[in-house]
Structure formats: C-alpha cells, structure tokens
Amino acid sequence: MAGKLERFGAAAHPRRGHYHEWMRRAAFVLVLALMRTLPATGQVVRGVVLEETAGRPIEGAMVVVMDGEGHVAARILTDAAGRFVTKLPQPGAYRVRVDRIGYTSVTTDPFDVPGAGTFRRILVPIHPVELAGLDVSGAKRCEVRPEVGRATAIVWEEARKALEAAAWTLETDRYRYQLLHFVRYLDRDGRRTLEEYRNFSINPGRQAYVSRAAEELADSGYVQELVGGKLSYFAPDAEVLLSDSFLDTHCMKLEKGEDGLVGLAFEPVKGRKLPEIRGVLWMDATTAILTRLEYRYTNLGRGPAAGDAGGEVRFGHLPAGTWIVREWHIRMPLFQRSREHRYLRTGYQEEGGVVWRVTDDSGAVVQEAIKAAVKGHVVDSLGAPLSGATVTPRGLDARAVSDVSGDFLLGDLPEGLLRLDFGVPYLDTLGLRVSDAPEVLRLAEGDTVTLRRDVRVPGVQELLSGACGGKRPDGTAILFGRVRDDAGPAGDAKVTLSLGAPTMTDPSPAHFRLNPRAAPMGGPGQRPTWARVSGPNGWIETTLDARGIFLFCDVPVGTQVRVAAESAERSAEATVDIPRGSPVVVTTLTIPPDTVGGRR
Numbered sequence: 040m041a042g043k044l045e046r047f048g049a050a051a052h053p054r055r056g057h058y059h060e061w062m063r064r065a066a067f068v069l070v071l072a073l074m075r076t077l078p079a080t081g082q083v084v085r086g087v088v089l090e091e092t093a094g095r096p097i098e099g100a101m102v103v104v105m106d107g108e109g110h111v112a113a114r115i116l117t118d119a120a121g122r123f124v125t126k127l128p129q130p131g132a133y134r135v136r137v138d139r140i141g142y143t144s145v146t147t148d149p150f151d152v153p154g155a156g157t158f159r160r161i162l163v164p165i166h167p168v169e170l171a172g173l174d175v176s177g178a179k180r181c182e183v184r185p186e187v188g189r190a191t192a193i194v195w196e197e198a199r200k201a202l203e204a205a206a207w208t209l210e211t212d213r214y215r216y217q218l219l220h221f222v223r224y225l226d227r228d229g230r231r232t233l234e235e236y237r238n239f240s241i242n243p244g245r246q247a248y249v250s251r252a253a254e255e256l257a258d259s260g261y262v263q264e265l266v267g268g269k270l271s272y273f274a275p276d277a278e279v280l281l282s283d284s285f286l287d288t289h290c291m292k293l294e295k296g297e298d299g300l301v302g303l304a305f306e307p308v309k310g311r312k313l314p315e316i317r318g319v320l321w322m323d324a325t326t327a328i329l330t331r332l333e334y335r336y337t338n339l340g341r342g343p344a345a346g347d348a349g350g351e352v353r354f355g356h357l358p359a360g361t362w363i364v365r366e367w368h369i370r371m372p373l374f375q376r377s378r379e380h381r382y383l384r385t386g387y388q389e390e391g392g393v394v395w396r397v398t399d400d401s402g403a404v405v406q407e408a409i410k411a412a413v414k415g416h417v418v419d420s421l422g423a424p425l426s427g428a429t430v431t432p433r434g435l436d437a438r439a440v441s442d443v444s445g446d447f448l449l450g451d452l453p454e455g456l457l458r459l460d461f462g463v464p465y466l467d468t469l470g471l472r473v474s475d476a477p478e479v480l481r482l483a484e485g486d487t488v489t490l491r492r493d494v495r496v497p498g499v500q501e502l503l504s505g506a507c508g509g510k511r512p513d514g515t516a517i518l519f520g521r522v523r524d525d526a527g528p529a530g531d532a533k534v535t536l537s538l539g540a541p542t543m544t545d546p547s548p549a550h551f552r553l554n555p556r557a558a559p560m561g562g563p564g565q566r567p568t569w570a571r572v573s574g575p576n577g578w579i580e581t582t583l584d585a586r587g588i589f590l591f592c593d594v595p596v597g598t599q600v601r602v603a604a605e606s607a608e609r610s611a612e613a614t615v616d617i618p619r620g621s622p623v624v625v626t627t628l629t630i631p632p633d634t635v636g637g638r639r
Contacts (some may be wrong), residue, residue, distance in 0.1 A: 041321070045230040048473060062085075062607065071499045081128060082126055082128070082130055082154060082156060083124065083125070083126050083127070083156035083157075084113075084123075084124070084125055084126075084133070084135075084152060084156065084157055084159065084259040085122070085124045085158045085159075086102070086122070086135070086156075086158055086159035087117075087120070087121045087123075087159075087160055088102065088117050088121045088137055088161045088163055089121055089124070089160070089163070090159070090162070090165055091163055091164045091165070092164075092165070093422055094120070094162075095121075095422075096120050096121025096435070097117060097121050097137075097163060098117055098119045098120075098121060098124075098360065098446075099115055099116055099139075099202055099359045099360020099361075100116065100117045100121075100138065100139050100163070101114060101137070101138040101139075101203055101207070102115050102116070102117060102123045102125070102135055102137055103135065103136040103137075103138060103191045103202065103203075104125060104127060104133050104134075104135075105133060105134050105136060105515065106132075106133055106136075107131065107132045107133070112127050112128060112133065113125040113126070113127055114203065114207055115358070116204070116207065116359065116360045116361065118359070119446070122332065123427070127394045128154055130151075130152055130154050131151070131152060132149045132150070132151055132152075133149065133150060134146055134147050134148065134149050134150070135147045135159060135161060137161060138200045139163075139200070140197060140200045140204075140327055140329075141167060141197070141221075141326050141327040141328065141491055142165060142166060142168060142325075143164075143166040143168055144196070144200075145163050145164065147161060147479060155287075163598070166194065166327070167491065168197060168327050168343065169327075170194060170197065170301050170322060170323075170325075170327050171325055173296045174190055175294065175301060177192070181290035181291060181292045181304075181306060182290055182291055182307060183286070183287065183289070183290045183291075183639075184286055184287075185291055188439075190293055191291050191292060191293055194293060194303045194322065195291060195303055197322060198280075198303055198320045198329050199281065199299055201329035201354060201356075201362055202277040202280050202281050202329070203281060204360060204362040205276075205363060205376075206276075206281065207361075207565040208357070208361040208362055209277070210538050213361070213399065213400065214357075214361075214363075214397050214398065214399060214405065215241060215398045215399075216241070216363075216394050216396070216397055217239060217241050217396040217397075218241075218393070218394060218395065219237065219238075219239055219240065219241050219392060219393040219395045219408070220237065220238055220239075220240065220390075220391075220527060221389075221390070221391055221392070222235070222236045222389070223236070223389045223390075224386060224387070224388055224389075225386055225387040225388075225389060225620060226386055226387075227384055227385060227386050229346065229347060229387045232325045232540070233386070239395065242326050244261070249277075249507060250275055250276035250279050250461070251273050251277060253284045254282075256273060256275070256279060256284075256285075257282075257284035257288055258281070258547075260314035260315065260338075260370050261274075261275075261313075261314050261315060261316050261336060262336055262339060262348075262415070263523060264313035270374070272369055272370070274316075274334070274352065274369050275316065275332075275334070275352075276352075280320075280332075280433050280521065280554055288307060288308055288311060289305045289306060289307055289308065290305065290306060291303055291304065291305050291564050296319075296321055297382055299323060299324050299325060299326045300318065300321045300322065300324060300330070300495070301321075301322055302319040302321050303319065303320040303322065304317075304318070305317065305318060305319075306337075307318070311338065312338060314336060314338050314339055314340075315336070315337050315338050316334045316336055316337065316349075317334065317335055317337055318332060318333050318334030318335060318349075319332070319333050319334075321333065326488075328356065329362075330353070331352060331353045332351065332353075332362070333350065333351050334350060334351075334352075334584050335347075335349035335350070336348040336349055337454055341372070341382045341384075342381075342382065343559075344374060344381075344383055344384040345372055346384050346387070347367075347372075347387075347558045348371060349370055349371060350367065350369035350370055350391075351366075351367065351368055352366075352367045352414070353365055353366040353367070354485075354487055355394070355406065355486045356487045356488065357405055357406055357412055357487055358405060358412075358487060363394060363397070364394070365393070365394045365406075365408070365485045365486070366391070366392070366393045366394065366408075366485065367391055367392055368389060368390065368391030368392075369389070369390050369391065370388075370389050371387065371388045371389070371390070372384050372386075372387055373381035373385045373386045373387060373388055393485075394408060395407070395408045406428075406450075406485060406487060406488075408453075408484060409484050409485070410450060410453070410484065410485070410488050411450075411452045411453065411454055411483060411485065411487070412448060412449060412451075412452060412486075412487040412488070413432075413448075413449045413452065413459065413480060413487070413488050413490070414446070414448050414449075414456070414488070414490070415447055415493075415494055416441075416442045416444075416446055416494065417430075417445045417446075417447065417460050417461065417493070417494045417495075418445055418494070418495050418496070418519050419495075419496055420497050420498040421494065422493075422495070423445075424441075424443070424445030424446075425441060425445050425496055426441055426442060426443045426444075426445060427441065428440065428441040428462065428463045428496060429461065429462045429467075430447050430448070430461055431459065431460050431461075431462070432449065432452060432457050432459055432460075433457070433458045433459065433460055435452065435453075435457075437449060437451060443504055444491075446453060448487075452482055452528045454482050454484045455480075455481075455486075456479055456481055457479070457480045457482055458480070459494075461494055461496060463496055466502070469499065469514070469521070469588070471520070498621055499519075499620065499623060500517075501519050503519055503590065504517065504622070505594075506590060507590070507592035507593070508592070510620075511592065511593060512593055514595060514596055514597075514598060515592075515595060516594050516595075516596050516621055516622055516623065516624055517591070517594070517622065517624070518591040518594045518600065518602070518615065518624050519535075519588070519589070519590050519624070519626075520588065520589050520602065520625065520627060520628065521581055521586075521589075521627050521628070522534065522587045522588075522604040522606075522611070522627075522628045522629075522630065523587060523627065523628070523629050523630070524606060524609070524629070524630040524631075524632065525630075525631075525632040528583075528585070528586050528587030529583060529587045529604065529606045529630055530585040530586065531583070531585075531606055531607070532585055532587065532605060532606035532630065533580065533581075533582050533604070533605050533606070534580070534581055534582070534589045534602065534603065534605075534628075535579070535580045535602070535603050536579050536580075536582060536594075536601070536602055537600065537601040537603075538595070538598060538600055579591070583604075594617050594624075595614070595617065596617050596618065596620075596621070597617065597618070597619050598617050599614055599615065599616055599617070600609070600613050600614070600615050600617060601613070602615055602628065604628045605632060605634035606630055607632070609630050609632070610630065611628045611629055611630045611631070612628070613626060613628055
C-alpha cells in the first residue's frame with residue numbers, strides 16, 4: 040500500500056476534471072492502508088490484569104489463553120498498565136491462565152469469545168510461592184508429569200513460567216542481541232586450552248542459540264552421527280523443555296542445592312536407548328526465579344572415552360517480564376577410532392555464546408552481559424504509586440528515580456549481594472530517609488532482578504512515630520527539628536528542651552506526669568538507634584547527628600516548650616507551641632554567626 044500511495048503522490052497537479060476522481064481513489068487507498076495497520080476485531084480478547092486487593096495493574100504477567108480442551112491458543116505478556124490484546128483462531132469457549140513467576144497462577148472460569156471479540160477484567164490475588172519450605176527429601180522418586188500439588192509439580196510450575204516467557208520473548212522479535220560466540224579446543228583431559236576463537240555478531244530477534252525441534256530430538260536423540268562418523272551435539276532450549284515429547288520421555292525429582300537453590304532434576308525414562316540428556320534446572324528457593332540449566336549426555340555408546348560431555352544454559356530476566364537465554368556453553372568430546380574399532384578420546388571442543396548486549400526497538404540498551412539491574416515499584420503510605428523517589432544502591436555510586444507510575448529501573452550494577460536505600464523529596468528536606476530495602480538482593484551478571492514486593496515509603500508522622508517506638512501515649516506529640524548555622528547543618532550542636540507553662544485553662548495532674556524523651560537519630564544507611572537522655576527539673580538534653588536534626592518524643596500537648604541549641608559558644612533558642620490535635624510539630628533553629636542567641 041505504501042508504494043501505491045507514493046505513486047498517487049507523484050501526480051502533484053491532477054488535471055482539471057479529474058481532481059474529484061483522483062481524490063476519491065486516493066481516499067480509498069488511504070482507508071485500505073489504515074485498515075492494514077489496525078488489528079482485526081474478530082475473535083480478539085482484550086483485557087487488563089489487576090491485583091485483587093489494591094487494584095494496581097500487573098506488568099509482565101504471562102496471559103495464556105486456552106481452548107475448551109486445555110490447548111494453548113495464545114499467550115502474551117501484560118504491559119505497564121496491565122493490559123493485553125491477542126487474537127484467537129476462532130470463536131468459542133476459552134479460559135485464561137495468568138502466570139507470574141514467584142506467585143500462584145490463577146485460571147478464570149470459561150467464557151465465550153464471539154466473532155466480535157470480548158474484554159476481560161481479571162483480578163489476581165497475591166499469593167507468593169515459597170520454594171524454600173518444600174520437603175525436598177520427600178520428593179526423591181523420579182516422576183513423569185508429576186501430579187499437581189506435589190513438591191516436584193510446584194517447582195516445575197515455576198520453571199515452566201520462566202521457560203514460557205523465554206520462548207515468547209524469542210517469538211516476538213522485540214529485541215536485538217549482540218552475541219559473543221566462542222569455540223575452543225582442549226586437551227584430552229579437558230584442562231588445557233589449545234586453541235580459541237571468538238567473534239561478535241549482531242543478531243536481530245535471535246538469542247544465543249536455538250535448539251533442534253523437540254520431536255526430532257525425541258526421535259533421533261540429542262547426539263546424532265553425521266557422515267564420516269562425526270558427532271553433532273544438541274542442547275535443549277525453552278521450547279524443547281516445554282514440549283510434550285520431552286515431558287513424556289523424561290521424569291523429574293527434586294534436589295537440594297547450595298546458596299539457597301532448589302533443583303528440579305530430570306533424566307530419561309527407563310528403556311530409552313537413544314543418546315539422551317539428564318540434568319537439573321536450578322531455581323532460587325526464595326524468589327522462585329530460574330537461574331540455570333545444567334545437563335549431561337547419556338547413552339553415547341562410546342564407553343569411558345565419552346568423558347565429561349554436557350553443558351550449561353543460564354537464563355536472564357529482562358524488564359517487563361521478558362526472559363532470554365543469556366549465556367550457554369556445550370562441552371563435546373572428540374573421538375578417534377582405533378584399529379581395534381575402539382573409541383579413543385583425543386580432546387574436547389567447547390562452544391558457547393553470551394548475549395553481550397540487548398537493545399529494544401528504539402535502540403536503548405536494556406541489558407549488558409557484565410552488568411546487572413534491579414526493577415521495582417514504589418508506593419506511598421496509602422499504597423498509591425509514588426513518583427520522584429530516589430533509589431540508591433548502598434555503597435555504590437548509582438541512582439534511579441521512580442516515574443509517574445512509581446516504577447524504577449536501576450542498571451549498571453555489579454554482581455553480588457546488594458541493599459537499596461530509598462528517599463523522597465519531602466523526607467529528604469527534613470533529613471529523613473527510608474534506609475531499609477524490602478530484601479537483600481542477589482545479583483548476577485547480565486540479569487535484571489525484580490523486587491517481589493512494592494517498596495512502601497511511610498509518611499512523616501508514621502516515620503517519626505516509629506522512631507519514637509510506635510504508638511504514642513494520648514495527650515502527647517512529637518517535636519522534630521533541625522539546627523543550622525552559617526555552614527549548614529549544625530552536627531556538633533547540643534539541644535535542650537524545657538517545659539513551659541501549659542496553655543490549657545485547667546491542666547490535669549496526669550498531664551504533667553508524661554515524660555518527654557530525646558531520641559538521637561542514626562545517619563543514612565543505618566538503622567535508627569535511640570537513646571533516652573533526660574535531666575532533672577523538667578528539662579531534657581540530646582546531641583545532634585551529622586544532619587543537625589533532633590527528635591523529642593512524648594511532649595505534652597497544650598503546652599509551650601523552650602528549645603535551645605548551642606554550638607561553639609554560639610546559641611539559638613525558640614519557644615514552640617505544642618497544640619492539641621497536632622501529632623507532629625516541626626521547628627528549625629538557626630545559629631547566627633555573630634550573635635549569642637536567635638529566635639525562630
């Protein structure tokens with residue numbers, strides 16, 4: 040259609056009398072072009088996936104549409120607004136299964152999809168899956184297609200979600216991959232490298248490797264002999280591991296791993312004589328995230344000369360629920376047949392690849408092989424998305440800011456354990472900071488870790504109340520303040536608080552038995568540590584931290600208090616009203632450079 044439009048456009052000055060006919064034909068072609076760009080409405084399922092309680096959109100959930108017989112008709116990931124659109128092959132009764140890695144899957148009741156399409160609003164309860172609590176020792180029997188509810192089935196369910204996301208990512212061609220491919224030749228023992236070759240390539244829409252068809256591997260084996268006796272080795276990809284032919288020819292059981300991992304081991308069923316594979320899918324027991332696949336070749340028919348033949352596939356999590364194979368390698372023994380028709384191993388060939396860089400349709404770098412990233416969602420004290428929140432990794436020079444949806448992506452991070460600090464402008468101006476991340480993160484090179492829970496930033500009142508020990512006595516307020524001098528925060532100042540006369544007309548005796556206390560606040564990146572510092576005759580004293588802020592808890596309401604700050608023989612003081620109905624009172628003292636006192 041674009042070509043026809045260009046040819047119409049070439050007639051820059053249609054002759055008089057033919058103008059209306061030219062316009063009619065041009066409009067007709069334009070309508071056809073627009074129709075080509077619009078999705079067909081027939082058998083289209085549109086919808087949105089939301090959290091059941093908060094109603095917040097769920098991004099990166101895999102929506103699987105199944106027909107009446109349970110066969111997958113379509114699958115697609117939800118966008119940042121939780122929306123999805125997919126076309127089905129024909130009208131009929133369908134169900135939708137919503138998969139999220141680390142959370143229990145939800146399947147809807149059957150619904151009709153007419154020729155005109157339909158819209159579905161799907162509410163998903165948040166039930167995290169904890170693999171760490173599974174009884175691995177009780178799942179030692181190798182099972183073909185383990186029954187739903189068993190420990191083995193639970194682990195396979197989480198592995199399946201990541202594999203389906205990886206297969207879908209490959210199908211959509213939404214990324215471009217810069218691949219590093221290597222081939223090396225090793226000695227007979229596989230310890231010394233004799234030769235090595237490397238090259239980079241840009242491969243749009245393709246990952247590090249793609250396996251042979253699952254049915255071919257099931258029928259001919261994972262190692263196939265070529266003309267001349269040379270062997271060709273094949274590794275399984277996501278589509279193979281998900282296939283019926285693989286699940287029908289392999290059984291599964293659980294293995295306990297190190298560093299918080301749980302393994303889903305598989306091996307060929309008894310009676311398989313073809314060259315096969317056995318291996319383990321390793322998953323994080325806390326997050327249920329699939330990390331890697333280790334596998335070994337069996338039934339090679341070469342005896343001891345087969346040696347250590349196998350490989351490894353490492354999976355990577357990209358933004359918005361997409362997954363890729365980010366690294367792989369395969370180790371293949373090289374043989375020579377002796378005069379006695381015995382096989383001798385002459386060495387090993389290792390081949391592999393690394394997804395060095397991933398870019399999206401706009402050319403933006405999504406991930407790099409030697410770096411990691413963290414993705415999450417920040418909400419305020421009421422659970423609403425919080426924009427402008429700063430995210431900083433503890434001990435590293437990096438920073439991200441949440442967008443209008445409360446989402447953030449923090450990249451360019453090294454591998455290892457990490458904690459995050461969060462800050463927001465209205466707390467930063469008061470010198471306060473949320474220093475506790477929801478979890479300790481384990482980052483791997485080339486991976487994007489998504490926080491399993493929202494980061495909730497408390498309000499000022501909640502934060503200060505928690506600093507004072509939680510729920511405060513009735514009839515009291517919190518006095519929070521800052522002390523500054525001409526150089527900035529007066530971190531070395533000493534602050535005293537004196538109780539003045541009540542402003543109430545008929546004070547209660549119990550009112551004066553309330554005991555205010557001081558709480559020196561910890562610095563950024565530290566848990567707050569509170570010390571009670573009190574003096575006789577109704578006054579208390581505390582010293583400031585490096586930010587020049589102080590906190591007095593349980594100050595009686597309906598009173599006036601005198602606050603004095605002293606630093607380097609200079610001082611400032613102020614009288615502060617503590618009114619009823621104000622749980623938090625904020626004040627600022629400024630120590631002048633050339634006077635001995637000042638008043639706010």
